[in-house]
Amino acid sequence: MSIQAINVRNQFRGKVAAIIEGPVVSEVDVETPAGIVTSVITTRSIRDLGLTLGSEVVALVKATEVSIAKL
Structure with missing residues (x-):
């Protein structure tokens, strides 16, 4: 699917x-030109997407x- x-x-x-x-959910930090964007996704999704350090997303x-x- 695309x-x-x-x-x-x-x-x-x-x-x-x-x-x-984590055992169920994980944090993924994405370095973008605007700064770091952090996402909390399931650990299963990290495996399903094949995410590793340096993956383009x-x-x-x-x-x-x-x-x-x-403040």
Whole structure:
């Protein structure tokens, strides 16, 4: 299967900089020109996608809620 189009507008191309694996979920840090984007995905997905350090990926961000705290 290949993706021909996607409606997510916030896309950040980058490379996997770090993977912190847990038994069920894991953190994936993606280094992008805009900075580090961290995603929490299932550990199974990391295996299914074949993600390793240096893998080229696209981080797709679609937020349903954004919280702001005053400093």
